[in-house]
Amino acid sequence: MSISEMNFLQRMLFILQDYGGSLAKGAATTMAIAIICTLLGCIIGFAVGLLQTTEPHKKDGAFKRGMLRVIKLILTAYVEVFRGTPMMLQAAFIYYGMSSVFGINLGMWSAAIIIVSINTGAYMAETVRGGILSVDPGQREGAMAIGMSHMQTMVYIVLPQALRNIMPQIGNNLIINIKDTCVLSIIGTVELFFTFRSISGALYTYFEAATVTMIIYFVLTFTCSRILRAIESKMDGPANFDLATSDTLAFTSGMNRYNERTGGTH
Amino acid sequence: MSEIIKVEHLAKTFGTNEVLKDIDFTVHGGDVISIIGASGSGKSTLLRCINMLEEATSGRILFHGQDVLSGGVDEDTYRTKVGMVFQSFNLFNNLSVIDNCMIGQVKVLKRDKEEARKNAMEYLSKVGMSLYINAKPRQLSGGQKQRVAIARALAMNPEVLLFDEPTSALDPEMVGEVLDVMKVLAESGMTMLVVTHEMAFARDVSSRVIYMADGRIEEEGPPHDIFSSPKSPKTKEFLSRFMGE
Numbered sequence: 001m002s003i004s005e006m007n008f009l010q011r012m013l014f015i016l017q018d019y020g021g022s023l024a025k026g027a028a029t030t031m032a033i034a035i036i037c038t039l040l041g042c043i044i045g046f047a048v049g050l051l052q053t054t055e056p057h058k059k060d061g062a063f064k065r066g067m068l069r070v071i072k073l074i075l076t077a078y079v080e081v082f083r084g085t086p087m088m089l090q091a092a093f094i095y096y097g098m099s100s101v102f103g104i105n106l107g108m109w110s111a112a113i114i115i116v117s118i119n120t121g122a123y124m125a126e127t128v129r130g131g132i133l134s135v136d137p138g139q140r141e142g143a144m145a146i147g148m149s150h151m152q153t154m155v156y157i158v159l160p161q162a163l164r165n166i167m168p169q170i171g172n173n174l175i176i177n178i179k180d181t182c183v184l185s186i187i188g189t190v191e192l193f194f195t196f197r198s199i200s201g202a203l204y205t206y207f208e209a210a211t212v213t214m215i216i217y218f219v220l221t222f223t224c225s226r227i228l229r230a231i232e233s234k235m236d237g238p239a240n241f242d243l244a245t246s247d248t249l250a251f252t253s254g255m256n257r258y259n260e261r262t263g264g265t266h
Numbered sequence: 267m268s269e270i271i272k273v274e275h276l277a278k279t280f281g282t283n284e285v286l287k288d289i290d291f292t293v294h295g296g297d298v299i300s301i302i303g304a305s306g307s308g309k310s311t312l313l314r315c316i317n318m319l320e321e322a323t324s325g326r327i328l329f330h331g332q333d334v335l336s337g338g339v340d341e342d343t344y345r346t347k348v349g350m351v352f353q354s355f356n357l358f359n360n361l362s363v364i365d366n367c368m369i370g371q372v373k374v375l376k377r378d379k380e381e382a383r384k385n386a387m388e389y390l391s392k393v394g395m396s397l398y399i400n401a402k403p404r405q406l407s408g409g410q411k412q413r414v415a416i417a418r419a420l421a422m423n424p425e426v427l428l429f430d431e432p433t434s435a436l437d438p439e440m441v442g443e444v445l446d447v448m449k450v451l452a453e454s455g456m457t458m459l460v461v462t463h464e465m466a467f468a469r470d471v472s473s474r475v476i477y478m479a480d481g482r483i484e485e486e487g488p489p490h491d492i493f494s495s496p497k498s499p500k501t502k503e504f505l506s507r508f509m510g511e
Binding site (some may be wrong): 156 | 317344369419477
């Protein structure tokens with residue numbers, strides 16, 4: 001039976017049979033780029049967001065203040081440029097620019113990873129900045145009051161809370177990255193969308209190939225969003241806690257009546 | 267008793283607003299000083315200036331004779347010796363009760379974990395919270411949070427403890443449990459500086475009372491003198507308003 005005689009379902013099955021391997025490879029490439037770049041983007045975002053929320057210390061000299069200002073200016077420019085232009089063009093700009101101006105030929109992987117990470121980093125920088133600002137200033141004061149330095153306050157108190165606050169946004173970025181890697185097909189990265197174009201080009205079955213590819217994309221993003229939810233609830237920890245009694249055999253849960261008068265359990 | 271903190275001609279302005287004007291007073295070891303006064307009289311700002319959470323505009327704060335504001339003492343080291351308890355508790359929300367009381371000891375004082383844990387447990391039992399070491403702050407009532415906050419400050423073994431309206435954010439039912447802890451602390455000889463609206467605490471527990479009005483120290487003395495025979499008419503009016511309730 002030739003492909004023109006098949007019905008819709010048969011064509012989809014045919015695509016899966018003949019191109020299952022390349023689809024799987026494309027999906028794996030897409031996922032690898034999305035996950036690696038979201039992680040790298042997070043690191044860039046945390047570094048940039050942290051610097052942008054740093055206030056000069058009152059004892060700092062003019063040089064240090066000036067440096068901080070210049071760094072902040074550069075970072076703001078980075079964020080605005082990479083948020084403000086399409087990633088597809090950034091990909092073309094960096095990939096072809098590197099080879100024609102500097103004579104450097106980036107491989108498929110390194111080009112893809114550099115472009116998507118830098119782009120994600122620009123978005124994450126703003127997210128992290130928001131996450132840091134959303135942590136109650138009292139947390140910072142509490143840390144300073146026991147003698148913690150700015151760095152210690154950030155690392156042990158503020159950033160863990162900021163990270164929890166921005167987890168939904170990190171998830172958002174991962175899902176956007178899974179889908180947006182498709183723009184890398186412009187520089188020839190063989191990811192899921194590139195595979196779709198090859199299949200549809202070879203078989204002229206656009207509708208079926210699109211359906212199959214969409215289903216794969218959806219399975220990938222849906223799985224990721226469920227996993228991220230699980231991570232979030234793990235970060236929140238259990239809703240209950242055990243009382244610490246010295247008698248290890250005693251029941252520690254459910255033994256304490258909530259006292260309405262005091263509002264506590266004692 | 268030896269002199270720990272000496273405040274000289276301290277002033278603080280926010281823009282054109284003069285919040286503190288020419289404040290002078292001394293804290294000796296073992297003192298329990300209550301700072302009373304109407305809202306907006308500068309009590310909290312004074313405390314925050316002493317702990318350098320606000321930068322004083324002028325004047326000097328001497329810690330064992332060393333000027334803190336001119337950089338004679340390292341800011342972070344100074345803060346480990348002058349503990350602070352906040353109105354809004356400010357417990358670290360991402361850490362359990364025990365970790366709240368250990369992190370400063372381990373990261374700032376570089377104590378080893380076992381020692382820090384032992385020390386934290388000692389103070390947590392003192393404030394009656396040793397059963398709750400595994401809880402996160404959000405699982406505690408206001409009074410419980412404040413008692414943990416006191417234990418956290420004590421675990422750093424500070425020389426002075428500053429209290430910034432420690433019971434003002436609490437439901438009336440929980441004020442008592444926090445005041446009880448503070449009373450025990452005062453009796454054990456801890457040097458304390460307490461900004462408070464709890465007149466009974468100021469009268470019965472403190473060794474000295476400072477009444478502030480409009481950014482100045484209006485009157486200062488033993489609680490008996492201030493409460494029974496206030497000299498300044500402002501103090502008289504303030505107390506009659508408060509005690510009349």
